[in-house]
Amino acid sequence: MADFKLPPLKKAKKGQAPKFSDSGPLTKSMVKQVESYLPIILTRLKAGQDFEKIARDIATHAGVQPDQVAKYVQAVIKTGASA
Secondary structure (H helix, E strand, C coil), rough: CCCCCCCCCCCCCCCCCCCCCCCCCCCCCHHHHHHCCHHHHHHHHHHCCCCCHHHHHHHHHHHCCHHHHHHHHHHHHHHHHCC
C-alpha cells in the first residue's frame, strides 16, 4: 500500500474554506462503516480519480463525513507503510 501516498489534511488558509470540515477523531463504528469500501477507494485512486470526489462519494454511501473517509484512508496508508 506504500504506492498510495496522500498528503495529510491541511487546515484552511485564512480566508479560505476547508475542503473537508473536521468532524473529530475516527471511532470504531466509523471505521466499520468505511472499511468495506477500501477496495473501491484504492481502485479509484489507482485510476487517478480525484481523492476529494472519492471521499465525498464513499461518505455518502457509508453514512459518514468525507473527512472521516480521508482519515481512514490515511490511517490505512500509514499502517501499510510501517508494516
